[in-house]
Amino acid sequence: MRLLDVKGVLDREKVIQETGAQIKIFENLHDRSEKYAVPSHRWGKDEDEVNYDEMTQLMGMAEPARNEIRRRAGYEKIIKSCEQAKKDGYRWIWIDTCCIDKRSGAELSEAINSMYQWYQESQKCYAHLNGVCGTFFPREQDLSKFAKANGWPEWFSRGWTLQELIAPKQVEFFNKDWVPIGDKGSLAETLEKITRIPINVLRDGVNPRHFCVAQLMSWAADRKTTRVEDRAYSLLGLFGVDMPKFYGEGKKAFQRLQLEIIQRYYCDHSIFAWNSKRQFGWLGDVLADDPSYFRGCHDVEKVELNQFVDEIMNYPQNRLGIARSPGRGSLVCLRSRGHTFRQQLAVFPLTNVGIQICLPVIPHRDSESVFRAILACRDYYGNLITIDFKSL
Structure with missing residues (x-):
């Protein structure tokens, strides 16, 4: 120094x-x-x-x-x-x-x-x-x-x-x-x-690392840097991660930052909660393009996995914003494999085709091809947060 x-x-x-x-x-x-x-x-x-x-x-x-x-x-x-x-x-x-x-x-x-x-x-x-x-x-x-x-x-x-x-x-x-x-x-x-x-x-x-990823990201949502890459590089210390610096890579730097965070912050689903209010429409990507996407996440809280599994087993669908729909299915009963499910939730490894993650899924009330995955984090009102996925 x-x-x-x-x-x-x-x-x-x-x-x-x-x-x-x-x-x-x-x-x-x-x-x-x-x-x-x-x-x-x-x-x-x-x-x-x-x-x-x-x-x-x-x-x-x-x-x-x-x-x-x-x-x-x-x-x-x-x-x-x-x-x-x-x-x-x-x-x-x-x-x-x-x-x-x-x-x-x-x-x-x-x-x-x-x-x-x-x-x-x-x-x-x-x-x-x-x-x-x-x-x-x-x-x-x-x-x-x-x-x-x-x-x-x-x-x-x-x-x-x-x-x-x-x-x-x-x-x-x-x-x-x-x-x-x-x-x-x-x-x-x-x-x-x-x-x-x-x-x-x-x-x-x-220590700010006692807070979930989404909340930490929300603190940076309205900030700007002269160089696009510094939107990511200026957050490395806050998250305690390291990665190579490539000025000229543009928004890819923030994508790489999120991948590094996923590997360090085990079991924190809130990194996927940036579009929980569907304010960005259907973007087709599980990762955010920029810290500004987390602007509405300052009240997001992480839910510990043991609590999440216990809660999800008996969670009423109406609190997830999903109306009961006869013939559309319901939450899969997890009681018989609760321990295995906890283990699956705890890791989401990076593969050569993307992020592999196991989440409980419920049907969407407006589309046969869209499902809502439930994350182990909750919003200001105490509801578990869901994100939309389209089946291929």
């Missing part, structure tokens, strides 16, 4: 015009006991940020080039972050714009895989809300000020800032002028309203 030496950066800034002055500002540290801070910010245009190469070569540049970099908004964020870290007593700081040498594909991949952990192990995260001008954190939606982000600061609409809000123990918010305006603990109720992330995750540090 490459960290910036806070004192080195600030000392260098004092002598930046002196010819021949050289100050080491980066250090590769492997000692996990080192304490460090991290900033979280809305990235500007690439030409506004300062990368690793520019930070390392700054002292050796000709004065016009050096001054151009120092005038950038991205450089100001680095200096302000270091000043705040120094004020809080931290020697080290990790900044995503300049601590990763993005010319190295291996280093970039490692950083993406490790980023959630790096934020989690930080002592404090400085969230810079560049669009907030006042000295108070906004408590209500304001479309006149934040029209591009559903009435809230744009920081809350970005893909990567989701993990940067959840992972760190402490998050302190700053306005555009780097004036502190609150922290994650004291603002937890407002943050829950903005993000729909449960307050016990925000305030008490409850």
Whole structure:
């Protein structure tokens, strides 16, 4: 992990015009006991940020080039972050714009895989809300000020800032002028309203992986990333999975992410619940195309398999939204093979022709060729969730 030496950066800034002055500002540290801070910010245009190469070569540049970099908004964020870290007593700081040498594909991949952990192990995260001008954190939606982000600061609409809000123990918010305006603990109720992330995750540090896949996905539903692939890559740490990065693969990245999650989150049927309200019509795919498909899943809860099997044996069809239809069949009696059925529900292996899964099925009241499979998860009203399948 490459960290910036806070004192080195600030000392260098004092002598930046002196010819021949050289100050080491980066250090590769492997000692996990080192304490460090991290900033979280809305990235500007690439030409506004300062990368690793520019930070390392700054002292050796000709004065016009050096001054151009120092005038950038991205450089100001680095200096302000270091000043705040120094004020809080931290020697080290990790900044995503300049601590990763993005010319190295291996280093970039490692950083993406490790980023959630790096934020989690930080002592404090400085969230810079560049669009907030006042000295108070906004408590209500304001479309006149934040029209591009559903009435809230744009920081809350970005893909990567989701993990940067959840992972760190402490998050302190700053306005555009780097004036502190609150922290994650004291603002937890407002943050829950903005993000729909449960307050016990925000305030008490409850591990988000205690929630089902569909609910975790719903937290990312309204967020955006500049590159399509980052819709998936920005969620790797939240789900604790790893996979190769292929910029250029587009939406395939999110498909691969779901397959990785299926292999890690055993027995969690909620990953298939994204179309439980049939809001996307008949799409013919068991996996979602994008996190936005999970927008309505913030109240979905996983049902443990033992409870699910016991419940499904006596579950009335009308609670599944299926009217009794003479001659159309009913739920198969599972009592005689309950143990075997539990085992079948517990795994859904990936095969060369798709996902193999065993689910209880009931007939659809409107179509002879469509059946409803029952998932081991329930909605806000306590009903087990069903999804439609068409027989071939």
